[in-house]
Amino acid sequence: VRGLRVSLSLLLVVLVAPGRSVGAVPTVGTPKEPASSSSAPDEPAPPTTGERALAAGAVVVPGALVHGAGHFVTGESKTARRLLLAEGVGLGMILGGGSVLALTGASRYLAGPAAGLAVGGFGLFLGSFAADAYGVLSPDADAAGRRRRTAAGAESELGYLALSGPHVDEPGYVLQRVSLRAGSFRVTPSALFSTRGTSARYRVEGAYRFLGATPSASGHGTSDHLDVVVGAFHHREPADYVARSSMELQLDTRYDLGHVGPTLRGAFFDFSIGYAAAHIDYDVNGVAVPGDFDSALLGRFGFGAILRGAAYRGSEASLYYDHRHDDLVGGFVMRGLGSGAAGRFGFDARWYFTPNVGVSLHGEVGSAWLGGASLLFREEGPAASTMRGTR
Amino acid sequence: MKLGRSLAVGVLSLIACVRPTEERAERDLEIGRASASGLAVRVSGGLAAVRGLSADRLTLWSSAPGWDLELTSDEPRALTVELQNVMRSAELVVLEPAGVSITPLGGDIVTQKRYGVALQAGVTRLRLAAPGAEIDGPFTFALMSDVQEAIGAVQDLFQRMNQEPNVEFLLGCGDLTEQGSVEELERYQRELRSLELPYYTTLGNHELGANPPLYQDYFGRASFHFRHRGVAFTLLDSASATLDPLVDGWVDEWLTAARDSVHVVGMHIPPLDPVGVRNGAFASRSEAASLLARFAASHVDLTVYGHIHSYYSFDNAGIPALISGGGGALPERFDAVGRHFMVLDVDARRGVTGKRIVRVDTPY
Numbered sequence: 001v002r003g004l005r006v007s008l009s010l011l012l013v014v015l016v017a018p019g020r021s022v023g024a025v026p027t028v029g030t031p032k033e034p035a036s037s038s039s040a041p042d043e044p045a046p047p048t049t050g051e052r053a054l055a056a057g058a059v060v061v062p063g064a065l066v067h068g069a070g071h072f073v074t075g076e077s078k079t080a081r082r083l084l085l086a087e088g089v090g091l092g093m094i095l096g097g098g099s100v101l102a103l104t105g106a107s108r109y110l111a112g113p114a115a116g117l118a119v120g121g122f123g124l125f126l127g128s129f130a131a132d133a134y135g136v137l138s139p140d141a142d143a144a145g146r147r148r149r150t151a152a153g154a155e156s157e158l159g160y161l162a163l164s165g166p167h168v169d170e171p172g173y174v175l176q177r178v179s180l181r182a183g184s185f186r187v188t189p190s191a192l193f194s195t196r197g198t199s200a201r202y203r204v205e206g207a208y209r210f211l212g213a214t215p216s217a218s219g220h221g222t223s224d225h226l227d228v229v230v231g232a233f234h235h236r237e238p239a240d241y242v243a244r245s246s247m248e249l250q251l252d253t254r255y256d257l258g259h260v261g262p263t264l265r266g267a268f269f270d271f272s273i274g275y276a277a278a279h280i281d282y283d284v285n286g287v288a289v290p291g292d293f294d295s296a297l298l299g300r301f302g303f304g305a306i307l308r309g310a311a312y313r314g315s316e317a318s319l320y321y322d323h324r325h326d327d328l329v330g331g332f333v334m335r336g337l338g339s340g341a342a343g344r345f346g347f348d349a350r351w352y353f354t355p356n357v358g359v360s361l362h363g364e365v366g367s368a369w370l371g372g373a374s375l376l377f378r379e380e381g382p383a384a385s386t387m388r389g390t391r
Numbered sequence: 392m393k394l395g396r397s398l399a400v401g402v403l404s405l406i407a408c409v410r411p412t413e414e415r416a417e418r419d420l421e422i423g424r425a426s427a428s429g430l431a432v433r434v435s436g437g438l439a440a441v442r443g444l445s446a447d448r449l450t451l452w453s454s455a456p457g458w459d460l461e462l463t464s465d466e467p468r469a470l471t472v473e474l475q476n477v478m479r480s481a482e483l484v485v486l487e488p489a490g491v492s493i494t495p496l497g498g499d500i501v502t503q504k505r506y507g508v509a510l511q512a513g514v515t516r517l518r519l520a521a522p523g524a525e526i527d528g529p530f531t532f533a534l535m536s537d538v539q540e541a542i543g544a545v546q547d548l549f550q551r552m553n554q555e556p557n558v559e560f561l562l563g564c565g566d567l568t569e570q571g572s573v574e575e576l577e578r579y580q581r582e583l584r585s586l587e588l589p590y591y592t593t594l595g596n597h598e599l600g601a602n603p604p605l606y607q608d609y610f611g612r613a614s615f616h617f618r619h620r621g622v623a624f625t626l627l628d629s630a631s632a633t634l635d636p637l638v639d640g641w642v643d644e645w646l647t648a649a650r651d652s653v654h655v656v657g658m659h660i661p662p663l664d665p666v667g668v669r670n671g672a673f674a675s676r677s678e679a680a681s682l683l684a685r686f687a688a689s690h691v692d693l694t695v696y697g698h699i700h701s702y703y704s705f706d707n708a709g710i711p712a713l714i715s716g717g718g719g720a721l722p723e724r725f726d727a728v729g730r731h732f733m734v735l736d737v738d739a740r741r742g743v744t745g746k747r748i749v750r751v752d753t754p755y
Contacts, residue, residue, distance in 0.1 A: 105700050105723035112668030165409045166636045167678045240681035241688065275668070280676075282684045282708050289687040290709040294676065295667035323670075330675025333633050335411045337570075337596045340632020340660065340674035367633060367675040368409055 046139070047074045055136040059129075067128040070136035071263065079135060079261025086128035086260075093121025112297050116273055119323050123301025127269045130303040130319070135263035144266025144306045149223050150313060152378035153215040155179045159374025161192065161362065163328055168368050169239050170194035173201075173328065175374060181381065183216065184209040186227075192328070201328070203233035212254070215381020222256035223268045223306070235326075243281045244326060250274020250298050266306045270318065274298035278326065299323035299343070307351055314378070315358065317349035322364075330367035340367075350376060355384075412635035414603060415613050415628055419638075422612045423458075429465035430510075434458050439519075440611035442475065452580075452610065453477045454591055455617035455624075456560065457520040459486065464510045471496070474504045475580075476589045478521045478559060486516040493517070501587045521559075527621030527739035531557045533588065534715050535732035536564035536659070536697025539597055541719025542578055547751050548718065548732055549586040555734060555749070559619070561588045564697030565595025565630060565659030566720060567610075572601055576609040591617075593626040595659035595697055597720075614638045616645040621739025623649035629658035632674040634682065642682075646689035653742050654691045661696035661714060663707055671699045683708035693735075693743045702728045702748055711743065717751075 047055065051074060059070035068083030097118030104110050135141065157177040164171065177190035185208055192201040212225025219225070229250050236243035252272040257264035276296040282289035304318025323343035325331040332342040344366025352358035358376040363369075423434030428446035438458040443450035450473045451460075460483075462470070474483065479501050485491045488511065496505035508517070533552055538545050552561060568575035571594075583590055594613050598606040607613060613628035625645045628638060646654075662679030664672040673679035686694065687708040694712045701723035703714040716723075717731035730752050736745035 102721070104725070105721045106669055106671065107724050107726070108666040108669065108701075109725055111666060115668065115670070167633070167639075167675065167681075235677075237677065237681070240677070241684035242677070242680040244676065244680065278667070278676075280663075280680050280708075282680070282687055284684055284688040287688055287690075288709075289684070290706065292663060292680075292683075292707055294663060296676075297668040297670070325670060325672075325674060326676035328677075330673070330677060331632065331670070333411050333631055333674045334408060335599070335602070335631075337599050339411055339596065339599075339630075340672070341670055365409070367678065 052136060052139075056133075059133045059136055063132055064129065067125075068132050070132045071261070074136060074263070076135065076261055076263055079263060080132075082260045083128045083132050086124050086131075090121045090124030090126075090128060093117050094125065095121075097121060112275075115297055115323075116299055119297075119299035119301065119321075120271065120273065122321065123269070123271055126321075127301065127303045131257055131260065131264055131267060131269070134257075134267045134303075134305060135261065138263070138266070138305070140308060141263050141265045141267070144308045149213045149219045149221070150380060150384045151181055151209075151213045151215055151219075152179070152314065152384075153181050153381035155376060155378040157190075157360065157374045157376050159360065159362075159372055161328065161370055161372035163368050163370050165329075165368025169237070170196055170199045172196075173199075173372075175372065181215050184214055198239050199235075199237045201233060201235040203231065205229055205231040207252070213383070216383050218383045222258060223254055224256045224259075225252075225254045227252040229272075229274070238283065241282055241284045243283065244278055244294075245281070246276045246278035246296070246326065248274055248276040248298060266308070268304050268306075268316075268318075270300065270302040270304065270320065272298065272300045276324070276326075294326075296324055296326055302348075304348075307349075310353065312352035312355050312358070313384075315351045317347065319345075319347050321345055325366075328368070329364045329370045332366045346370070352376065352378075355380065410635065411631045412628060412633060412638070415607065415630075416635035416637040418603075418607050419612045419614055419628075422607055430468070430470070431463040433461040433463075435460075436615060436617065437612045438615060438617060439474075440608065442609075443473075447471060449473070451475065453519065453589060454611035454615055456481065456589070456591075456619045457518070457524050457617070460517040460519065462508075462510060462515045462517070464512055464515070466512050468510050470508045470510050472506045472508055472517075474498075474506075474519065476502055476583070476591075477504055477519065478502075478589050479587065481519055481521045483517055483519050486518050488513075488515065491515050500584050502583070502589050524619055529736065529738040529741075529744065530559050530620050530622075531555075531734060531736050533558045533561045533732050533734055534564070534657075534695055534713065535561060535718050536592075537566040537595070537700050537716035537720040538579070538718035539566050539569045539720035541730075542568070542575070542582060544719055544730075545582050546585060548730065549582070551749060551751050552732060553585075553587045558588060558734060561586065561590045561592075561732075562624070562626075562655075562657060562695065563590055563592025564626075564657050564695060564715070565593050566597040566697055566716070566718070567592065567595070567606075568600075569597055570600030571598035571604055571606055573605060576605060580609060591624070591626070593628055593657065593659060594630050596630045596632075599630055614641060616641070616648070618649075618652070621652060622737050623652045623654040625649070625654065625656045627656065627658040629660040629662075629673070632660050632672070633678060642685070646685060646691070650689050653737060653739050654689070655693045655695065655737065655743075656686060656691050657695040659696065660698045661694075661707075661712070664699065665703050665705045665714070669699075680708075683710070686710055693737075695733075699723065701726045702731060702733075704746075713746070715748075 055070040055073035063069035067087035068080035071080035100114035159175040172195035179188040188205040213219030231248040257267040302320030307315035346364035350360040423437040425441040438455040439451040494507040700716040
């Protein structure tokens with residue numbers, strides 16, 4: 001009966017947003033949430049298994065439309081309202097970007113910014129839904145949220161990527177990557193070599209961190225960061241007679257969802273936006289072929305969580321959308337009218353099983369499927385030395 | 392988190408199909424073939440869609456200026472062959488056997504012709520061709536794409552095209568309709584009755600709203616190749632922002648066949664969008680560049696595209712490229728183009744010798 005009452009009153013609660021719990025049983029007038037996620041809250045007992053199950057259902061119905069519904073059921077009304085607000089802002093951005101595209105016929109002057117706005121809106125929309133699910137289903141958000149953050153001074157990655165798709169000529173790549181940090185600066189050279197030895201992709205990134213953890217600073221207990229990234233890559237595919245070189249500039253951010261509510265500690269939202277200018281070279285035997293200039297909107301959003309348990313700090317998993325169409329996996333193709341316009345979807349997980357050694361898993365779907373695994377090795381910076389013994 | 396990830400991957404697995412074009416490519420192989428009532432039909436290259444077949448009547452929608460028709464009958468019969476979407480000067484003639492008689496019966500409109508054919512039992516081969524079509528020489532064709540929701544105003548374009556002297560056919564790069572429904576496809580063919588030119592076209596992404604897509608039932612193959620006066624034309628199905636591997640194989644054959652000819656290649660979604668951040672292009676930049684490299688290696692002379700509702704003239708892989716999406720669908724603003732079609736002059740010996748844009752109304 002209680003569950004039915006909660007379900008029936010849910011939409012009303014969302015609309016009137018009274019700011020009191022409906023699913024849990026805190027004393028009326030007693031705030032269930034702390035004023036801020038970083039303060040030490042007087043937190044009530046966590047929801048029972050039954051309440052959590054009911055909330056999980058509410059995440060889907062009506063939560064698919066009314067984001068935060070799961071948190072309303074567990075009594076986290078402030079968090080719920082914030083997720084609902086994020087959904088609204090996301091929808092507004094989708095509507096705004098989509099309207100510009102529709103009303104201007106994707107004008108050459110406005111299509112890039114409008115598409116970027118829409119991508120960001122989709123990120124907020126999907127992210128607020130995922131956050132609702134995370135907050136309801138994660139039983140130990142607080143434990144994850146209290147993990148210390150740092151940035152490794154040096155990290156290397158060696159892995160293998162497998163590709164499958166109708167236009168895949170090179171089904172396997174070896175991945176090598178090194179990331180070096182000094183203070184707020186980072187440089188990351190990487191390379192992909194096809195196992196057949198005919199295709200290669202070289203990339204280098206330089207970044208400056210305006211906000212967030214560095215090897216010498218732990219990032220004030222959150223996973224927030226704000227980086228400006230300058231990148232370049234050269235990708236040659238001799239079997240296809242082509243090579244692509246690209247210069248990129250983007251803003252890369254991470255927002256710790258612990259700011260939104262205590263149940264979301266340990267979760268984060270990634271967003272990056274930027275622009276790439278590229279040149280395509282054609283290497284056709286016996287034919288002099290002029291190259292082509294190309295440009296690309298760089299946009300990426302993801303929702304992720306810090307791994308707990310036996311995982312050491314820096315372990316995390318995320319689901320993401322990446323708008324770029326010029327990687328090993330291109331944009332998303334599908335039946336129907338909209339094939340190709342969207343970018344690709346993927347997941348990325350990294351698990352450090354010692355302070356220095358870990359593994360990562362990657363997966364993507366777009367114009368092809370990609371799956372891969374890597375070995376990670378890192379050397380942490382001075383900030384980590386103060387955290388020895390903690391995960 | 393693990394549950395969420397599993398769910399997301401599962402959902403993506405269900406909806407993601409990295410080969411969405413397979414069904415259409417395989418359907419292409421069936422176009423121009425049919426059998427009923429003891430009569431089998433086969434059109435060379437699949438260059439005409441069989442719109443109707445009974446014991447005494449065959450209706451074909453032509454996708455190209457000329458092709459061969461093979462009829463296999465299990466008994467002698469009088470057959471009325473109705474040809475739709477054909478050139479004004481085209482004629483249907485008998486190749487073999489010599490004793491088959493064929494009688495012109497006229498047509499209701501200039502792009503329609505009917506013939507009475509007295510079939511013998513066995514195989515009869517006929518040919519549709521315009522006089523002089525096999526002789527290399529100059530000619531003119533029009534180019535128009537992306538009508539979609541503006542079907543109600545398409546007569547403005549057709550009437551203007553009818554005033555153009557010397558244009559032999561209209562080439563299209565897709566998006567005839569908004570969704571590709573039966574009603575829309577039939578409406579388009581009704582509107583075409585006032586156009587005094589045949590319309591040879593591929594499909595666009597807006598023909599993919601029906602499941603399965605119905606376009607090929609009405610307009611024929613999505614990917615095909617034909618020649619006219621020594622110039623090769625290849626139209627490809629890029630409506631899903633990729634080419635099917637099966638089509639890729641045909642492309643190799645057609646590029647090889649036309650390597651020493653003037654060659655015009657058309658498709659709906661261009662491999663590369665001249666405004667890259669817009670992404671009105673192939674899903675994979677890698678696939679796009681690879682395809683253009685093959686075009687360049689095979690000396691393609693001109694590439695024509697639709698999808699973007701404006702006019703662009705640029706080069707891709709050194710090959711002149713035109714985007715002409717002026718059929719009336721939601722126009723690109725601030726481009727000073729508006730509804731339009733192109734008129735292109737080609738010569739089998741000299742290549743593309745002229746192009747001009749014909750504006751039909753005030754640009755935005």
